[in-house]
Amino acid sequence: MRRFGLAGWTVLGLAGLYFIVPLLMTVSFSLWQGHGNYGFDAYRSLLARPNLLPSLIVSIELGLATCAAIVLLLAPAMIFMHLYAPKLRPVFEFIAALPFVVPAIALVAGLSVLFTGPDWLIGTPFYLTIPYFFLALPYAYRAIDVGIRAIDLTTLTEAGQSLGASLGQIIRMVVLPSLRPALIGSMLLSFAVVMGEFTFANVLLFHTFAVLINEVGQNAPTEAAALSTLSFLITWGAMLGVLMVGRGNAQLGGAR
Amino acid sequence: MSQAATTPLRRDGVVHKRPASQGVAGLILPYSVIGLFIALAALFMAAPTVMLAVQSVTDDHGFTLKYLEALGGDNIVVAFRNSIVLSIASAAIGVVAGGLIAYFVISPAMPITLRSAVTSFSAVAANFAGVPLAFAFVSTLGTLGMLTQGLRSLGVDIYGLGFSLFSMTGLTIVYAYFQIPLMVIIITPALLALRTEWRESSENLGATSGQYWRMIGLPVLLPSLISAFILLFGSAFSAYATAYALTSGNIALLTTEIANVLSGDVSSSPQTGAALAVGMIVVMVGVLVISAAFSRRASRWHK
Incomplete structure (x- = not known):
C-alpha cells in the first residue's frame, strides 16, 4: 500500500503553482495596460503590426513542409529500409541520433560555413x-520505428504480394493506415516544434514566428506576452492531438 | 500475378526477389528513396559537422591546434563553467522535483483524472520552451512582471533583495519549467516497473518505508535516475533560444557564445566558433553514450 498523504499533496500543490502561475501571469500581463488598467490594447497593436501575419504564415508553411518531409521522405525511407535493406538499420539509427548529438546552434554553425x-x-x-527535418528526426524516427515494429511489416507485405x-x-492500403497514429503524432509534434523554433531562423536571418516574438519582446513586453499565450495554445493543441492519437503516450520535441 | 505467390523467401522472412510484374524497375523507387534520405543526412548533417571539426584545426597555413588551445581562454572557460553549472543545477532540480511528482502521480491513491492531467500537462510543458517560455517568465518575474509587481505592492521588492530573472538563478528557474516535465515523462516508465511484490515482500519482512527505498527502491532505480539526469543535462546544455531571449547573450553560455561568433557580435574568428561547437558536440556524445549505458543497466529490471 502506498500512502498518499500530506507530503504528496504538498509536492503536487507546489508544482501546480510553479507551472500554472507563469501561464496565468502571462495572460494577465498581456491584458495589462499600466497603472491598474486592463484591456486588449496589446492585442490591438499586435494586429496592427504589418509583419505579424507574414511571419506567422512562414512558420505555418515551414511546419507543413516539415510534416510533408516526414511523410514523403522519412516514412517511405524507413518502410523501404525495413523491407529491402534491413542491413542499413544501423546507418538509419546513427542518422537519427546525430541531431541529438549535434545541438542546433552547432549544426547551424556548420551549415553556414x-x-x-x-x-x-x-x-x-x-x-x-x-x-x-533533422530537428524533428530523432522523435519522428522513434515513433515511426515503434509503429513499424508493431505491425510486422514483412508478413503484411508478403501477404499483400501473394494476393x-x-x-x-500495399503501401497505400496496408502500411500507411497501420502507421497513421505514429505519423500523425510525429507530424503534430514536429509542427509544434517548428512553430516555436528560434535558433536556426535567427542565425540564418529568416523572420519566423519565434523571431517575431523575440523582436516584439525587446520593446513591447505585453505584446510578447500575448504572442507567448498564442504559442502556448498552439503547443497545447498539438500535444492534445498527439495524446489522442498516441493513446496517452507523451512525446518530446526538440527546440529549447 | 501468380508469380507473386511463388516468390522465394529467405528463412528470415525477408523477401528475396521482387515479383516479376515489378522487375528491376520496382526496386528503383525504394532504393532511390533510401538513397535520398542518406544523401540528405550526409550533406546537411554529417558534412557540416565534419566541416566544423576541420575548420577548428585549420588556419591560413594549414593544420593548427591554436583554436582548440584557445578554448582554455578566460571568457571561454567562463562560458563553459556557466553552461555546466546551469545544466547541472536545472537537471538536479528536474530530477528531484520531476521524480517526486511522478512518484506521487502514479500512486494508486491518485485520482485518475488528476493523473492524466499531469501526464498531458507534462507533454505540453516539456515542449513549451524557447522564446515563448522566456517571455512567459518575463511577464511573471521580469522587472515589470505581474508577480514582481504583486509582491512589490505587498512590500516585497524581490529585485531590491537581489533577485534577477536575467541571472544564472533566473535562468535555472526558467529551465526548470521544461526540465521537470521532461523528467516526469522520462522516469514514469521506470517507476511503474518497480514491482509492488518487492514492496509487499519487504513490508512482510518488517521493513520500514525508508528501509525499502534505501535498500531496494533506489538501488533499482539508480541507473534510470542517472540516465535521466544526464539526458536533462544534455537538454539544458544544448539549449539556446530560452537563454538568448532572456539575457540577449549577456550571460556567457557556450551556445550564446557560438551564436555571438556566428553573428559577428564579437571579434573572435569563425574558427573559435567552430572549436566551441566541436567542444559541445564532444560533451553531447559523452552524454548520449553514458546515458545509453545506464539505461541498458536499468532495463535489466524491466520485464
Whole structure:
C-alpha cells in the first residue's frame, strides 16, 4: 500500500503553482495596460503590426513542409529500409541520433560555413525545412520505428504480394493506415516544434514566428506576452492531438 | 500475378526477389528513396559537422591546434563553467522535483483524472520552451512582471533583495519549467516497473518505508535516475533560444557564445566558433553514450 498523504499533496500543490502561475501571469500581463488598467490594447497593436501575419504564415508553411518531409521522405525511407535493406538499420539509427548529438546552434554553425550558396537554396525561408527535418528526426524516427515494429511489416507485405497487390497498393492500403497514429503524432509534434523554433531562423536571418516574438519582446513586453499565450495554445493543441492519437503516450520535441 | 505467390523467401522472412510484374524497375523507387534520405543526412548533417571539426584545426597555413588551445581562454572557460553549472543545477532540480511528482502521480491513491492531467500537462510543458517560455517568465518575474509587481505592492521588492530573472538563478528557474516535465515523462516508465511484490515482500519482512527505498527502491532505480539526469543535462546544455531571449547573450553560455561568433557580435574568428561547437558536440556524445549505458543497466529490471 502506498500512502498518499500530506507530503504528496504538498509536492503536487507546489508544482501546480510553479507551472500554472507563469501561464496565468502571462495572460494577465498581456491584458495589462499600466497603472491598474486592463484591456486588449496589446492585442490591438499586435494586429496592427504589418509583419505579424507574414511571419506567422512562414512558420505555418515551414511546419507543413516539415510534416510533408516526414511523410514523403522519412516514412517511405524507413518502410523501404525495413523491407529491402534491413542491413542499413544501423546507418538509419546513427542518422537519427546525430541531431541529438549535434545541438542546433552547432549544426547551424556548420551549415553556414558549408553553404554560402546557391541562392535558390539558402535565399528562401524554405531552406529551414532541411534543418527542421533533422530537428524533428530523432522523435519522428522513434515513433515511426515503434509503429513499424508493431505491425510486422514483412508478413503484411508478403501477404499483400501473394494476393497480387503492387507495392504501391500495399503501401497505400496496408502500411500507411497501420502507421497513421505514429505519423500523425510525429507530424503534430514536429509542427509544434517548428512553430516555436528560434535558433536556426535567427542565425540564418529568416523572420519566423519565434523571431517575431523575440523582436516584439525587446520593446513591447505585453505584446510578447500575448504572442507567448498564442504559442502556448498552439503547443497545447498539438500535444492534445498527439495524446489522442498516441493513446496517452507523451512525446518530446526538440527546440529549447 | 501468380508469380507473386511463388516468390522465394529467405528463412528470415525477408523477401528475396521482387515479383516479376515489378522487375528491376520496382526496386528503383525504394532504393532511390533510401538513397535520398542518406544523401540528405550526409550533406546537411554529417558534412557540416565534419566541416566544423576541420575548420577548428585549420588556419591560413594549414593544420593548427591554436583554436582548440584557445578554448582554455578566460571568457571561454567562463562560458563553459556557466553552461555546466546551469545544466547541472536545472537537471538536479528536474530530477528531484520531476521524480517526486511522478512518484506521487502514479500512486494508486491518485485520482485518475488528476493523473492524466499531469501526464498531458507534462507533454505540453516539456515542449513549451524557447522564446515563448522566456517571455512567459518575463511577464511573471521580469522587472515589470505581474508577480514582481504583486509582491512589490505587498512590500516585497524581490529585485531590491537581489533577485534577477536575467541571472544564472533566473535562468535555472526558467529551465526548470521544461526540465521537470521532461523528467516526469522520462522516469514514469521506470517507476511503474518497480514491482509492488518487492514492496509487499519487504513490508512482510518488517521493513520500514525508508528501509525499502534505501535498500531496494533506489538501488533499482539508480541507473534510470542517472540516465535521466544526464539526458536533462544534455537538454539544458544544448539549449539556446530560452537563454538568448532572456539575457540577449549577456550571460556567457557556450551556445550564446557560438551564436555571438556566428553573428559577428564579437571579434573572435569563425574558427573559435567552430572549436566551441566541436567542444559541445564532444560533451553531447559523452552524454548520449553514458546515458545509453545506464539505461541498458536499468532495463535489466524491466520485464
